[in-house]
Amino acid sequence: MPELPEVEVVRRGLERWVSGRIVADVQVLHPRAVRRHIAGGEDFGARLKGHRIGLPQRRGKYLWLPLADQPSAVLAHLGMSGQLLVQPEDAPDEKHLRIRVRFDDTLNTELRFVDQRTFGGLSLHTTTPEGLPDVIAHIARDPLDPQFDDAAFHEALRRRRTTIKRALLDQSLISGVGNIYADEALWRSRLHYERPTTGFTRPRTAELLGHVRDVLYEALTAGGTSFDSLYVNVNGESGYFDRSLDAYGREGEPCRRCGTAIRRRPWMNRSSYFCPRCQRVPRVAS
DNA sequence: AGATCGCCCTGCTTGC
DNA sequence: TGCAAGCAGGGCGATC
Numbered sequence: 001m002p003e004l005p006e007v008e009v010v011r012r013g014l015e016r017w018v019s020g021r022i023v024a025d026v027q028v029l030h031p032r033a034v035r036r037h038i039a040g041g042e043d044f045g046a047r048l049k050g051h052r053i054g055l056p057q058r059r060g061k062y063l064w065l066p067l068a069d070q071p072s073a074v075l076a077h078l079g080m081s082g083q084l085l086v087q088p089e090d091a092p093d094e095k096h097l098r099i100r101v102r103f104d105d106t107l108n109t110e111l112r113f114v115d116q117r118t119f120g121g122l123s124l125h126t127t128t129p130e131g132l133p134d135v136i137a138h139i140a141r142d143p144l145d146p147q148f149d150d151a152a153f154h155e156a157l158r159r160r161r162t163t164i165k166r167a168l169l170d171q172s173l174i175s176g177v178g179n180i181y182a183d184e185a186l187w188r189s190r191l192h193y194e195r196p197t198t199g200f201t202r203p204r205t206a207e208l209l210g211h212v213r214d215v216l217y218e219a220l221t222a223g224g225t226s227f228d229s230l231y232v233n234v235n236g237e238s239g240y241f242d243r244s245l246d247a248y249g250r251e252g253e254p255c256r257r258c259g260t261a262i263r264r265r266p267w268m269n270r271s272s273y274f275c276p277r278c279q280r281v282p283r284v285a286s
Numbered sequence: 287a288g289a290t291c292g293c294c295c296t297g298c299t300t301g302c
Numbered sequence: 303t304g305c306a307a308g309c310a311g312g313g314c315g316a317t318c
Binding site: 288289290291292293294295296297298299300301302 | 304305306307308309310311312313314315316317318
């Protein structure tokens, strides 16, 4: 499942292979892939045709392709299994090809949105004066954004009546962190996922943010990691790297710090992996 | 309004 | 062997 590092790898690929090109034609092969484009696939294609693609941008797990000549952008979310591929025009269609974008040039490559589980999609939106698609105005800056405000995050964390992993996955507080990297950052911070955010001290928040950034940077350096072999970067090269994770997916294996078996617990229709010794369950405040 | 929960989707794995 | 259930899970809308 692509998280921030994987999406950034895709963004860089698009910057290299798609920026500056003019859209000639769009084929929407599955309506669900454009469900966020309310006017539908026909309208999506018509509005893109003839426009030049600008510099691809990213916030958290969203990325978008601004149109160079007007304040709008093609917003993309990869969901669970989405891929943006730049393929030769004569390459056979992928089994789960959902959208094809052809360009008005002689490079003989096209952009393809491929998505097995169809949690992802493309849509066209007006951009704010800051260049942000209007529908993602509620998405917080991500921790690799130079303008991410650590102090404001700390205050927001303390105001919330919630627990730390919920907060890390709340894209309106901090974006780009998914289930895998949340568990990794919590393991490094020796924090249990159910620890209430209310009692967080400034140093504790600072340490956690540091680990979040480290985990994301390391994954980005490795080229993005994912347990889902479906994930492929913009050129179709596998983005699956053997980076060893410390908590996620390691149920029953020894904690790399203390040797205790890592546990998996059902949590919010997903799983949380943690070391029961390093990451103690917080005492319930009554 | 903040917090919680169910649903969307497909293919692989597990269990009876 | 065959079928059903479980699992992966981001984001959003409904609900309280």
